[in-house]
Amino acid sequence: MGQDVSVLMAKAAQLEAAFKEEKALPVYQQVLQLQPRNIPALCRCSDLNCRIGNREADQGKKIDYFKAGYRYAQSAYRLDSTNSEVNVVIAFSLARMALIQSGKEKVAAANEIKRFAEQAIRYDPTNFKAYHILGRWNYEVSNLNFIERTLARWFFGALPQASLAEAIRNYEKSRSLRPDFMLNYFELARAYRREGKKDKAIALLRHMETLRDGMYDDRMVRKEGRQLLEELTR
Structure with a gap:
């Protein structure tokens, strides 16, 4: 067997x-x-x-x-x-x-996603995927507007604190651990664009073009990266 x-x-x-x-x-x-x-x-x-x-x-x-x-x-x-x-x-x-899921379940899931990603890092500080997930979590939660956060707190419970700076820090950590992880380049470029650092976003997207596909979904990620690069260099 x-x-x-x-x-x-x-x-x-x-x-x-x-x-x-x-x-x-x-x-x-x-x-x-x-x-x-x-x-x-x-x-x-x-x-x-x-x-x-x-x-x-x-x-x-x-x-x-x-x-x-x-x-x-x-x-x-x-x-x-x-x-x-x-x-x-x-x-x-x-x-x-x-x-x-529904709104209440989404908020509960958001709290759990962060907890499990942090546990993954605690058990293996070199797990690049865990840092990427935590980066995406910070990016999405920090992007909620005041009304969305207020409604979430009133009806479903408070969300943990999140920030764009923390998202970038986690994405960068993931990149240092796995320099050929294509999706991480794309998400990090989006984060730098939101931070107003256009040149950094462009550099990441151009470097992303030099990477080989590592998984099936990289084909779509590459396409989205090209679209974002065209938008930033227009």
Whole structure:
């Protein structure tokens, strides 16, 4: 069984590297049929469900994928709550779930996303994905206007403090840990543009063009980066 699992994990990883995520997912699921407590496979199933679901045009299918991603993350968390990657996938799946939730649930999810991202960093200070998630959290929450924050506090409970400066700090930390993470360049460029540092944003987007695609979604990220670069250099 152990040999079978090793072969399947290697096959799934190769499919991911070839940007065949829809084919990689069922292979990881086969691993879980053999080893239901395999944490790496649970994490990959969670991550891939969230990524594939985000590209799904059908709303019903999108919701199903997000819910599945969250269930896999929960299963992994029950097995090992101190695993950094487990905390990352539960934060990521919560962020995806928030897209389909009500206002009160969104606020609750926002608090949880921050908590799990910070836990991921505490258990592994070199986890670049955790810093990226925390950066995105700070960017989005700090971008809420006064009315939105007031309504959230009145009806759903206060949000933790967030700032654009903290978002940039976390994005930069993620970049230092993983210099070829394309999505981080794009989000950091957006943050610098919002801060008024246009030249820094342009430099990041131009450097992003030199990076190779590391995952399926990088194709769309590259396209969005080009659109933003054109807007900034117009």
